[in-house]
Amino acid sequence: MQTASLWKRVLILLVCGWGIVAGLPNLFYSRVEQHNDALAAIEAAGGTATPELEAARAEWPDFLPSALMNLGLDLRGGAHLLAEVKVEDVYKTRIDAMWPEVRDALRDLREQVGNVRRAPSPDGVLRATIENPEGMAAALDAVRGLGGSVVTLTGVGESTIDVTAEGNDIVVQLSEAEKRATDERTLQQSLEIIRRRVDQAGTREPTIQRQGEDRILIQVPGIGSAQELKDLIGTTAKLTFNAVVSRTTDAGANAGPRNLLLPSMDEEGVYYIVEETPVVSGEDLVDAQPSFDQNGQPAVSFRFDTTGARKFGDYTAANIGAPFAIVLDNEVISAPVIQSHIPGGSGIITGSFTVEDSTNLAILLRAGALPAEMNFLEERTIGPELGQDSIDAGKIAAIGAGVAVAVYMVASYGLFGIFANIALVINMALIFAALSAVGGTLTLPGIAGIVLTIGMAVDANVLVFERIREELRQNKNAARAIELGYERALSAIIDANITTFITAVVLFTVGAGPVRGFAITLGIGIITSVFTAVLVTRVLVELWYGWRRPATVVV
Known part of the structure; x- marks a missing residue:
């Protein structure tokens, strides 16, 4: 029998050892969690530890790995919200804010258009009535000049506003392209704000993701109730x-x-010393949008209201060449240098930005408040006792499946069945170790994926052992039968697992929530089961065969 080289055996055994050690903390979940929380609290306190924190830290040895896989909402308990973002509110705010600009632009054409007044209009539409319809063409050109170009990740597109004439009225509204871009920015901004607020509450592994065109799914394990989560987001x-x-x-x-x-x-590692009293507060910020500077490089433009514009203009005039800090939640997100006096309450932030960087910075600048009202369509509170029931049921299912499979393998294949069971234990350890290493989240469907993996793992061993039996029936010697059994079963094992892995990838790509949890554990389980069935059991068989040198084997 051609055996694996020494370095391959050592590498396989090292991977198995890592899986056992790295997966071990999950067997003592609450103790390790207390240890990790204590370490984080001590670090946040600058290294100072209270007796309670030291006691919690001692729950788990420092020299052992302490990374844990995260438990999903259905296992830990917590709150679930499905929110609808009213993106139409943003249209109204943007258009209402344009009235002073439209009025000022038309005031310069007073001789042609006469008096100008704002006419009643539905939300998201601005109507300005001019006295002299003869000046309508000039008025339309002036108002159209107030529009910019729609900025997306693919570059600059059409105008941000549509300007038309209806009788003596100039009708201004956001263009369809700008509405689409605004919807995208509004959802991104809402996601960013919610994520920051939930993270600041110290919750573990929340799920905050977009669903559809205008909805956000929020799942936060460990929080008391859905109302508590709504208060936090608000x-x-x-x-x-x-x-x-x-x-x-x-x-x-x-x-x-x-x-x-x-x-x-x-x-x-960089800190800024700033004056405690702000020059302008976020309450004065009207808008911030990704744009491009005079050289065509990505930048961020911003605009204040009248009060903020006056304060900002006075400050920039007196502090040319000095930096000023944009501070969000006591963190400096940018510290640009004032290049010149910035009147009118608008300015531009330049730097080494990509389009994506400028888009994200604009989102952060607008993150002082949610951009639009959120309507909560669905809310659920899952108690921790229900999560514990799910964990207990999952344990029973996994242990029951594992015991049944182990008994079957020993009854069917004897000593080789024991090798398969040892590999199965290592397989489970590798799954937990991988989830812990990548920060994966285990859900109830994820437990179902693990149970399915148990069956798939031994299925590969069954293929190998049956091939060995066939070779023995053809009067091959024991060493040659074992070697051919692994070689000839390999293609069938790879084919079967590749197709299942593709299924897991598709589930993860198009699925959401629990479906993704199932896909993650199934995908990891496929990789680890192939490793343990093809490599680990072979190393075990080779070590046993080299030690005993049997004339015949019974499979």
Whole structure:
């Protein structure tokens, strides 16, 4: 029998050892979780530990791995919300904010258009009535000049506004292209705000994802109730524009009186000392959008209301060449340098941005409040006792399936069945280790995927062992029968698992929530089961055969 080389055996055994050690913490989930929480609290306190934190930290040895797979909502309990974002609210806000600009643009054409007044109109539509219809062409050109170009990840497109004439009225509304872009930005902004607020609450592995065109699914394990989650999402983030005193890498630097020491969001280890009193607050920010500078490079444009424009204009005029900090939730997200006086309450932030960077920064700038009202279509609270019931039921199913399979393998294949059972235990350890390593989430359907993996893992061993039996019936010697059994069963094992793996990929790609949980564990289980069935059992058989040197084998 041609045996694997020493380095291959060592590598296979090392992978098995890693799986057992890395998967071990999941058997002591609550103790390891307390240990991890204590470590995080001690680190946040600058290394200072209370007796309670030290006791929690001692629940698990520091020298052992402590990464855990995350438990999904159906296993831990928590809150589930399905929210609809009313994107039409953004249309109304954007169009209403344009009236001062339209009025000022038409005021310069007073001799041609006469008096201008705003006429009643539905939400999302602006109607401006001019006195002299003879000046309509000039008025339309002036108002169209207020529009920009729709900015998407693929570049610049058509105008952001549609301007038409109806009698003496100039009708202004967002173009269809801008509405689509606005919907996309609004959903992204809502997702970003919700994710930041939920993360700040210290919850573990929330699921926050878009569903359809205007809905957001929010699942937060470990939170008390759906109402508590709604209250958390409804809080207001704090956005300010502060004068920068200095920049430092010293986390313990003395900021001085009436100053703040704030970390940079994007620059690791960098801190800014800023004045405590902001120049302008986020309440004065009307809009921020991705755009392009005069050189065609991605940038971010922003605009304040009248009060904010006056304060910002006075500050920029007096501080040309000085940086100012854009602060969100006590983190500096950007610190651009003032290049010139910025009147009118609008400006542009330039830098080494990609289009995606400028889009994300614009989202953060607007993240002081949710961009539109959210209508909660579905809300559920799953108690921790129900989650524990799911865990207990999953344990019973997995253990029951494992015991039944183990008994069958030993009864059918004797010693080789024991080898298959050892590989099956290692397979389970590798699955848990992989989920822990990648931060995967185990759900109730995920447990079903593990149970399915148990059957698939031994199925590969059955193919190998039956092939060995066939070779023995053809009077092959034991060593040659074992070698041919593994070689000739390999193609069937690979084919069967590849097709199942493709199914898992499709489920993960098009599925959501529990379906993805099933697909993740199934996909990982396929990889680990092929590894254990083809490589681990072969190493075990080779070690046993090299030690005993039997003249015949019974499979």
